[in-house]
Amino acid sequence: MKALVTGVAGFIGSTLAERLVADGADVVGIDCFTDYYPRPVKERNLSQLLAGPRFRFVESRIQDADVPSLVADRTHVFHLAAQAGVRKSWGRDFAIYTVNNIEATQVLLEAVARAPVLERLVYASSSSVYGDNTPMPFREDVMTQPVSPYGVSKLAAEQLCYLYHANFRVPAVSLRYFTVYGPRQRPDMGFHKFLRATILGEPIAVFGDGEQTRDFTFVKDAVAATIAAGTKGVPGRVYNIGGGSRVSVNEVLDLIGRIAGRRPGVRVDPAQKGDMRHTYADTSLARADLGFAPTVSLEEGLAAEYRWLTEIL
Numbered sequence: 001m002k003a004l005v006t007g008v009a010g011f012i013g014s015t016l017a018e019r020l021v022a023d024g025a026d027v028v029g030i031d032c033f034t035d036y037y038p039r040p041v042k043e044r045n046l047s048q049l050l051a052g053p054r055f056r057f058v059e060s061r062i063q064d065a066d067v068p069s070l071v072a073d074r075t076h077v078f079h080l081a082a083q084a085g086v087r088k089s090w091g092r093d094f095a096i097y098t099v100n101n102i103e104a105t106q107v108l109l110e111a112v113a114r115a116p117v118l119e120r121l122v123y124a125s126s127s128s129v130y131g132d133n134t135p136m137p138f139r140e141d142v143m144t145q146p147v148s149p150y151g152v153s154k155l156a157a158e159q160l161c162y163l164y165h166a167n168f169r170v171p172a173v174s175l176r177y178f179t180v181y182g183p184r185q186r187p188d189m190g191f192h193k194f195l196r197a198t199i200l201g202e203p204i205a206v207f208g209d210g211e212q213t214r215d216f217t218f219v220k221d222a223v224a225a226t227i228a229a230g231t232k233g234v235p236g237r238v239y240n241i242g243g244g245s246r247v248s249v250n251e252v253l254d255l256i257g258r259i260a261g262r263r264p265g266v267r268v269d270p271a272q273k274g275d276m277r278h279t280y281a282d283t284s285l286a287r288a289d290l291g292f293a294p295t296v297s298l299e300e301g302l303a304a305e306y307r308w309l310t311e312i313l
Helices: 011-022 039-050 067-071 091-112 149-168 190-200 219-232 249-260 284-290 298-312
Strands: 002-006 026-031 055-059 076-079 120-126 172-177 204-207 213-218 238-241 245-248 266-269
Touching (some): 002 011, 011 026, 011 039, 011 219, 026 039, 039 055, 067 091, 076 091, 076 219, 091 149, 120 149, 120 219, 149 172, 172 219, 190 204, 190 249, 190 298, 204 249, 213 219, 213 249, 219 238, 219 284, 238 284, 245 298, 249 298
Parallel strands (some): 002 026, 026 055, 076 120, 120 172, 204 266
Antiparallel strands (some): 213 245
16 A cells, blocks of 8 residues: 555544554655644654654645645545644634635645546544534434534535545545544543643533533544545445444543542533534444444543553653
8 A cells, every 4th residue: 555644743644654654555644734733742743653664754735735746656545634623613713724624625636536546535524514413323324514613624625525536536435533532632632631631630621511422432443444444435435433432521530530540620611612512423334334343442542541641741
């Protein structure tokens, strides 16, 4: 496999690239180090990759890169580059999301539509495309009604992947990730914040009553599904990728208490615009097509992220 990984310096992108290299793939990674969180965090994510011979790094926005050259000999493209964050996507900042999530995807698709040896393009979408009026567990064929500008941008890029498949036969597959966590998780994400505060003895901010639920997916399970989509995914299809660990925020805090030996103190803040109340993935399609089955329990995964944070703090 010769792979291009966009957003390679990020949490999932770097973990995916390391797994691909370990499996013998030749990997080119591209990242522009957006300032959503500190650059040194992303550089640390890349340190192991840069030390190896089968990885080449390009620092650039997709729109500024010579993408046709980058994809000319690539058999697989894993498109994880995006502006992250539900709560930051409102108001003037939405322009950042349209540029990084929608425009960048269109530029990439234009290039891969002419790529001579491409076998799959795998796009990293999000459970944020569903919204709050979806019957649970969420199925890929229900109507999508995102409740955040971020969710709108991810759905728009997902639709671009489909239309390039329908019109130009781009072998695009989209994966709707459900709350991925684990070592290298972004510092703005809930588990990272909760575990960091617990280690440092600081209070945790919980938005709302803590009874909102998420289907949490360990990063190695998400990566395994992503690689499987690159070989087994049916072009034009969308797959839910969830960990099967749907629990409330309050239950997560209890788990953290068991792992750390002390339950963190909680400060209750108002619920945030754009935050979905519940998510829960029906993964039967991914199971059938990709052979996807999560292997890491929530307690095991939280413990792994806790150990990683204690090493870097």
